[in-house]
Amino acid sequence: xxxxxxxxxxxxxxxxxxxxxxxxxxxxxxxxxxxxxxxxxxxxxxxxxxxxxxxxxxxxxxxxxxxxxxxxxxxxxxxxxxxxxxxxxxxxxxxxxxxxxxxxxxxxxxxxxxx
Amino acid sequence: xxxxxxxxxxxxxxxxxxxxxxxxxxxxxxxxxxxxxxxxxxxxxxxxxxxxxxxxxxxxxxxxxxxxxxxxxxxxxxxxxxxxxxxxxxxxxxxxxxxxxxxxxxxxxxxxx
Numbered sequence: 001x002x003x004x005x006x007x008x009x010x011x012x013x014x015x016x017x018x019x020x021x022x023x024x025x026x027x028x029x030x031x032x033x034x035x036x037x038x039x040x041x042x043x044x045x046x047x048x049x050x051x052x053x054x055x056x057x058x059x060x061x062x063x064x065x066x067x068x069x070x071x072x073x074x075x076x077x078x079x080x081x082x083x084x085x086x087x088x089x090x091x092x093x094x095x096x097x098x099x100x101x102x103x104x105x106x107x108x109x110x111x112x113x114x115x
Numbered sequence: 116x117x118x119x120x121x122x123x124x125x126x127x128x129x130x131x132x133x134x135x136x137x138x139x140x141x142x143x144x145x146x147x148x149x150x151x152x153x154x155x156x157x158x159x160x161x162x163x164x165x166x167x168x169x170x171x172x173x174x175x176x177x178x179x180x181x182x183x184x185x186x187x188x189x190x191x192x193x194x195x196x197x198x199x200x201x202x203x204x205x206x207x208x209x210x211x212x213x214x215x216x217x218x219x220x221x222x223x224x225x226x227x228x
Contacts, residue, residue, distance in 0.1 A: 041223075042221070043219060043220040044206070046215055046217075088158060103165055103216075104150075106160035108157075108158075108159055109158050
């Protein structure tokens with residue numbers, strides 16, 4: 001069965017420090033991978049998505065970047081965090097089963113607080 | 116651009132009663148999928164139910180069912196026999212090109228014992 005791992009679960013970082021959040025998927029190959037951010041009490045905002053190794057599309061211009069060094073690994077990074085980067089970050093993957101989109105499977109999320 | 120709208124920021128239901136959460140969306144596609152996700156206080160996103168637009172029959176998963184009105188672009192979620200564990204944020208979602216899910220703003224469901 002497919003599983004998705006996301007870490008760390010919680011992170012407190014000072015303004016101006018770097019960031020690296022990692023997400024890995026098991027039990028599937030060539031998944032579509034996504035990074036979302038969720039502000040408190042709000043909906044989900046798509047940040048990046050990837051359809052393959054080295055292929056990254058950005059939905060929102062910002063202080064963040066993403067990379068996909070391996071088929072089932074997706075990394076969210078920043079060189080210098082801003083206060084506005086605080087939020088809840090979710091990684092997700094999607095794939096097709098029998099040609100049907102089965103929806104996303106989400107990681108457990110990372111709560112990032114920039115202080 | 117596709118949009119997904121949930122017009123009810125908060126809803127409340129008595130335990131064992133039925134509640135319906137509303138969702139409307141905008142698309143020019145004819146074949147697509149629609150999803151409802153639940154986000155409990157743990158913030159884990161859990162898929163509740165999926166609807167395929169080409170199917171006339173409304174999807175059902177145990178106590179959860181949808182009322183899908185394709186012409187009206189409406190996709191509401193009905194929760195029957197509400198339980199305390201149903202208390203959560205509920206998000207409606209529609210996938211655009213590249214299977215990117217666009218989410219509504221969410222509805223917070225409170226269940227009263």
